[in-house]
Amino acid sequence: KLFGPEVRLGIKMLKEFEEYLKTQDFTENTIKSYTKDVELFMRWYIDTTGQEFKPENLTEFDLVEYKSYLLRKNHKPSTVNRSIISLRKFVHFLLDRGLLNKDISTRLKQVKDTTRNLSPVVLDKKDIYKFRRTVHQFGKTRDIALVELLLNTGMRISEAINLKLEDIEISERKSKVKIWGKGRSYREVPLNSDARKYLSEYLKRRPYSEANYLFVTSTGKKLTRNSAYKIIQKYAKLAGLCLHPHMLRHFFAQTLIDKGLNIYDVQQLLGHQRIETTLRYKKPNTKLQEEMVENLLE
DSSP: OTTGGGHHHHHHHHHHHHHHHHTTTOOHHHHHHHHHHHHHHHHHHHHHHOSOOOGGGOOHHHHHHHHHHHHHTTOOHHHHHHHHHHHHHHHHHHHHTTSOSSOOOTTOOOOOOGGGGSOOOOOOHHHHHHHHHHHHHHOOHHHHHHHHHHHHHOOOHHHHHTOBGGGEEOOSSOOEEEEEOGGGOEEEEEOOHHHHHHHHHHHHHOOOOSSOBSSBOTTSOBOOHHHHHHHHHHHHHHTTOOOOTHHHHHHHHHHHHHTTOOHHHHHHHHTOSSHHHHHTTOOOOHHHHHHHHHTTTO
16 A cells, blocks of 8 residues: 555545645646655655655655655656755645745755756757648648647647637737746747638637637547547558657748847747746857957957
């Protein structure tokens, strides 16, 4: 059993932690991840100490040792760092509930993730054309609108499925999409002619639905993240490509940077909280650097 004789207490605590996270406007996926991370920590604690999981018995040493355990198991730095964030949130939850009298997570530092400095994999224009052609050849209007929206706005697939009808503004003068991103952050992205065209066509044929979401199934239910992901994978397979939805976002970002858009404008369009994330798309232009240095005093 996960929590031995205290299984009910453990489940109750996880449920309360989940409700605590909901009050902080985290996304559904983030809440699930944080809760699962804490559950795994509880498992490790019970297996390692042979004791029941009681918050008041937790120590700083337990948290640091768990981090070491994850590293010994060769988990990716990103996975370890997310677990650290989850545990910090859990400690703050326990403090808020009066189950701890001091913050024991202060020494729990994130590990350096060198892979985050690598440029994302970006498909070339020929592959994007091949993928789009396949979608337009075999796809229904909803699937075409979904792909074109992802490709022409750079939004995340989770953001796309959570769009509501009122988040789309299409007019002759100005068209835009309102996006609620991670942590309930808000941004607006303009809709270009392709996005406007295919969204308009889809809206004319969108099935009747009591749900106010933009993308729905043929029966009017909200399109799930898993279903949207499978839609992208289906057309990628038909096109003979190895492609996941986030690569459409990568293409959007890289294309804008290659065209010379200011890096801070790209950051805003993508909804990145940290400029370092956007800078991964910015490849050094060695030739331009040489020219600028050579002509520095001219």
